[in-house]
Amino acid sequence: xxxxxxxxxxxxxxxxxxxxxxxxxxxxxxxxxxxxxxxxxxxxxxxxxxxxxxxxxxxxxxxxxxxxxxxxxxxxxxxxxxxxxxxxxxxxxxxxxxxxxxxxxxxxxxxxxxxxxxxxxxxxxxxxxxxxxxxxxxxxxxxxxxxxxxxxxxxxxxxxxxxxxxxxxxxxxxxxxxxxxxxxxxxxxxxxxxxxxxxxxxxxxxxxxxxxxxxxxxxxxxxxxxxxxxxxxxxxxxxxxxxxxxxxxxxxxxxxxxxxxxxxxxxxxxxxxxxxxxxxxxxxxxxxxxxxxxxxxxxxxxxxxxxxxxxxx
Numbered sequence: 135x136x137x138x139x140x141x142x143x144x145x146x147x148x149x150x151x152x153x154x155x156x157x158x159x160x161x162x163x164x165x166x167x168x169x170x171x172x173x174x175x176x177x178x179x180x181x182x183x184x185x186x187x188x189x190x191x192x193x194x195x196x197x198x199x200x201x202x203x204x205x206x207x208x209x210x211x212x213x214x215x216x217x218x219x220x221x222x223x224x225x226x227x228x229x230x231x232x233x234x235x236x237x238x239x240x241x242x243x244x245x246x247x248x249x250x251x252x253x254x255x256x257x258x259x260x261x262x263x264x265x266x267x268x269x270x271x272x273x274x275x276x277x278x279x280x281x282x283x284x285x286x287x288x289x290x291x292x293x294x295x296x297x298x299x300x301x302x303x304x305x306x307x308x309x310x311x312x313x314x315x316x317x318x319x320x321x322x323x324x325x326x327x328x329x330x331x332x333x334x335x336x337x338x339x340x341x342x343x344x345x346x347x348x349x350x351x352x353x354x355x356x357x358x359x360x361x362x363x364x365x366x367x368x369x370x371x372x373x374x375x376x377x378x379x380x381x382x383x384x385x386x387x388x389x390x391x392x393x394x395x396x397x398x399x400x401x402x403x404x405x406x407x408x409x410x411x412x413x414x415x416x417x418x419x420x421x422x423x424x425x426x427x428x429x430x431x432x433x434x435x436x437x438x439x440x441x442x443x444x445x446x447x
Contacts, residue, residue, distance in 0.1 A: 156399050159198070159207035163217050166194050170222060174335035184337075185345045190382065192349035195222045197384040197400075203232045204396045220323050224346045225290055227320030230297060230313065241367040241393060247443055255363070255443040269441070276437040278358050278430055286350035356383050359429050362421065363444045368394075369419030373407070377425045380404075387426075390418040 173187035195218065201207070202214035219228045234251035243249035247257045254276070261269065274280045275288055301317075304310040331342045356379070364370045374380075374387035384400035386392055388407050391414060398406060407414055415422055423429050432438075 154209065156207035158401050159201055159399055160217070162194075163198055163207065166191060166198060167220075170195070171330075171334075174331065174337060177335050177337045177341065181341065184335075185341055185348070188342065188345035189348035189352065192223045192346060193352045193382045194384075196349070196353060197382060197386065199228060199231060200235070200386065201384060201400055202228075203235050206399050219319070221320055221327060222346075223349055224324065224327070224343075225350070226293065227316045228323075229316035229319060233313075233316075239393065239396060241370070244367055244370045245361050245363045245443065252357075253361075253443075254439065254441075256441050258442050258446060261442045272441045273437060276439050276441060277433060277435050278355070278438070279434045281354045281358055282351040285354045286347050289350065289354075352379070352382070355379065355426055355429075356386060358433070359423065359438065360389050362439060364419060364421070366419065368417050369421060371418055371421065373414060373418055373422045374426060374429070375407075375422065375424055377427075379426055390414055390421070 170188065170191045173184055173191055176187065177184035199218045202218045205211065205214065207217070208214055215228060215232075221228065238244070238250055238252045240249075245253050245255055247253050247255045247260070256264075256272070264272075271284065271288065275285055297313075301310065301313050304313060328339075331337050331339070335342075359372050359374070361370050361372065368390070371390040371393050372387075373390045377383075377387055380387045385403040386400070388403045391398070391403050391407050394417070395403075395406065
């Protein structure tokens with residue numbers, strides 16, 4: 135995706151060869167769902183621990199859904215979907231996530247408020263139309279501690295509003311049918327999750343909703359600094375070098391490496407980065423943090439970015 139010299143290329147042909155089945159990823163998928171069941175069954179004995187473990191499991195499941203979108207652990211999109219489609223995090227239909235995220239991977243469009251579905255920026259015209267209280271909330275949301283508290287609510291409302299509006303305005307009948315099927319598929323999954331939570335876990339709905347909200351708060355740490363505006367697309371993508379959260383995010387903190395080599399499985403990303411660390415830092419223009427602790431120290435209560443797109447989009 136990026137122009138690398140032969141010496142700067144992060145991996146060799148043997149390293150990027152994709153196995154028919156990536157057993158570490160498949161094992162992690164099985165383990166994640168088992169952990170989800172164990173965490174839920176703990177609710178009757180230790181409710182607080184159960185909610186925390188469920189939140190951690192939902193974060194890991196979201197990361198595994200991201201892997202599945204990029205054809206892991208098998209080359210088959212259908213099999214990968216079958217392995218992770220159950221909506222443990224409740225909010226986003228897997229098929230909508232897949233469609234939107236693959237659009238996000240067109241790096242020339244990164245951060246564009248019209249063309250990048252995962253952009254946190256707004257066009258200047260849209261910003262001017264917002265009520266002042268919404269502008270204030272969005273400005274606060276660009277501070278990490280605030281985003282962890284209110285970001286999941288803002289993100290959920292924004293996603294649902296945008297997706298429902300897009301669905302109602304979709305001109306192509308085939309695309310409209312595809313998106314409606316995605317939501318119908320999601321509704322079936324929600325019914326299954328609700329049945330397990332209510333009948334199997336004997337868990338109050340608010341407790342599971344709290345776990346899902348906490349999971350979105352943790353995921354907000356990752357997405358907070360993933361992208362920024364820069365003239366060169368490669369300079370828009372972050373590298374967070376070290377973090378214990380990296381396991382939950384399946385090394386997606388090495389985000390520049392993932393965008394350049396999306397077919398590399400999560401367990402190959404650290405080695406690919408270590409082998410050409412200086413090259414990767416050059417490729418992404420030095421947009422690097424040592425860890426999420428540094429991000430927290432710098433932006434806990436200071437906005438990292440403006441809400442309006444810096445290029446005037």
